[in-house]
Amino acid sequence: MGYHVPMTDDHVGLRELKKLMTRDAISAAALKLTEEKGLNEVTIDDIAREAFVSPRTVSNYFASKEEAVLAAGKADAARILDDFSASTSQDPPLKILCELLSTYARDHADQLRGAARMADLEHKNPSLRPYRVSQEVQLLEKLCFLVAARTGTDATTDLYPSLVASAAFSAMLTSLEIWWRNDLPDERLPQLIMDAFNLVSAGYPHETGHPDPAATVSAPA
Amino acid sequence: MGYHVPMTDDHVGLRELKKLMTRDAISAAALKLTEEKGLNEVTIDDIAREAFVSPRTVSNYFASKEEAVLAAGKADAARILDDFSASTSQDPPLKILCELLSTYARDHADQLRGAARMADLEHKNPSLRPYRVSQEVQLLEKLCFLVAARTGTDATTDLYPSLVASAAFSAMLTSLEIWWRNDLPDERLPQLIMDAFNLVSAGYPHETGHPDPAATVSAPA
DNA sequence: GCATTATTTTGCATGATCCGCAAGAGTCCG
DNA sequence: CGGACTCTTGCGGATCATGCAAAATAATGC
Known part of the structure; x- marks a missing residue:
């Protein structure tokens, strides 16, 4: 998971990159929606829609809405x-x-x-x-x-x-x-x-x- | 258990007493079960059974299992x-x-x-x-x-x-x-x-x- | 004692969350 | 290109949080 990848761009892996990107996207979506509506008015489905992923994926990356927001x-x-x-x-x-x-x-x-x-x-x-x-x-x-x-x-x-x-x-x-x-x-x-x-x-x-x-x-x- | 009404109590209220007792009972039940099985294996229904109250009452006193355990x-x-x-x-x-x-x-x-x-x-x-x-x-x-x-x-x-x-x-x-x-x-x-x-x-x-x-x-x- | 009032307990229902599982899509490597 | 591996997704079940109203219980007044 959080292994430090090699410092050279050599073989960074597209997979790892996409993973980090979706992680960031989810976290950013959670942050944006929370600032707009307040956390209790934001559901995991909302975050998923905002980040263009499935709700299951959100729960896949973060154990709770709160962790998603704070991950930033x-x-x-x-x-x-x-x-x-x-x-x-x-x-x-x-x-x-x-x-x-x-x-x-x-x-x-x-x-x-x-x-x-x-x-x-x-x-x-x-x-x-x-x-x-x-x-x-x-x-x-x-x-x-x-x-x-x-x-x-x-x-x-x-x-x-x-x-x-x-x-x-x-x-x-x-x-x-x-x-x-x-x-x-x-x-x-x-x-x-x-x-x-x-x-x-x-x-x-x-x-x-x-x-x-x-x-x-x-x-x- | 309580026989007759208190003669020396300055209106402490039987209600308040029972409330504190059920609160303690719930908290103690949560603590006991958690030490036995681990918190993730303990449900609110379990705690309710152990404390002789309804599940709804547990949620009535504590917002989560965790708070019930820590209340002790x-x-x-x-x-x-x-x-x-x-x-x-x-x-x-x-x-x-x-x-x-x-x-x-x-x-x-x-x-x-x-x-x-x-x-x-x-x-x-x-x-x-x-x-x-x-x-x-x-x-x-x-x-x-x-x-x-x-x-x-x-x-x-x-x-x-x-x-x-x-x-x-x-x-x-x-x-x-x-x-x-x-x-x-x-x-x-x-x-x-x-x-x-x-x-x-x-x-x-x-x-x-x-x-x-x-x-x-x-x-x- | 008995009726009224106030508070607590309870059951039910709804919306939401967490998590395991298996199928589908995408990536990696030879 | 094709097999192996990983991530994503949808589904289902179990759990949880919470509002609401009825039943149960305590407190108060007569």
Whole structure:
């Protein structure tokens, strides 16, 4: 299934290509219809018609409408994990992830708009939430093992890798959430991500009120 | 069973009582059958028979089998949040939560075994996962607002409350996970929780190998 | 106690989803 | 071109979610 095909176009296989295309078509159809009518008003038959496939094929690719809708924004996160996995830096994992994520946020603002659209969808269609969070947890477990491998710790017995992975995720997700909820400009996001990672790396210093303007968006100095 | 009408009850209502009882009965039936046969082999009709109610009543209380199964272990977490909300300490939120949780782990290890059993169920029945993580996220959001209220920050614009809430959750969940995955004795859990919170508060110091024996369980020397 | 009201439980029906199965269409490889 | 393999499709059965109205049960007033 999700095997990484050879990097050369040599023998990619027309079959695999068509499979990916129909998958994308179904996912795109689900996304479009959901944005138009709301997920509970969309049936599998509707998605099938929109994607020019049979209803059975839709169920063949996705276990539920929700997964079809959410399949659109899955690729981005995987790329980040690959980059982290491929990095040869000796810095602490949190530093590597901070640089990776803030850089990505700076260079791919368009992708992030897609993520924001997703967040919007999720707010309007609560039934999407469980599936989305579940996907996040899967990524988190993957990141946990990557951190363990990188630092020579054991994800099954050590606290460290799991805690670091969770911290990175919360930093990224919290930044995205605040960025999206407050309609901040694209330029603010990288800084927000770095602020979040700094707060995490500093051990969450006790705040009362707003002593640190860098950690809030209410005073855009 | 009930003989005569209560003489000391301040109108609690027999109705409300029966409602709670049937709810518990359904949830318990769902849990029992799922542990026996696996959730995909359990139908709503089965649960209804086991709980001595009609199938329609099951759907009346829970939107899905999954919710019925998970309804069992919901109360514990709410108590912790209430304790945190009621605390008048001026310590940082993470310190308060650390003490609250390690104390709870020391005094109520049995309840936490129940939580561990749930985690086991989730591993064997993947369809439970979305519903469970969704519940966790709801608790996390609640904790986020409690932290914001306690520290005078704004959960919608500040990174701090969301990051702190996430950190506390990951510390607790990671401790629990490692505790039950390695079949550690009850006495180890409070210490594990405190280690996790210390690691979090220290900003996840970079480890390679196992320099800190307090952060691992592999060498109980 | 008895009747009235309010709430819960239940059965029934409908629309939708999930999944296994086998036939048809398309692709791959020699 | 032809066999082997894979994907698509239609069908059928089992399950599920939900609205609706009637039966059952608890609460309230007389």
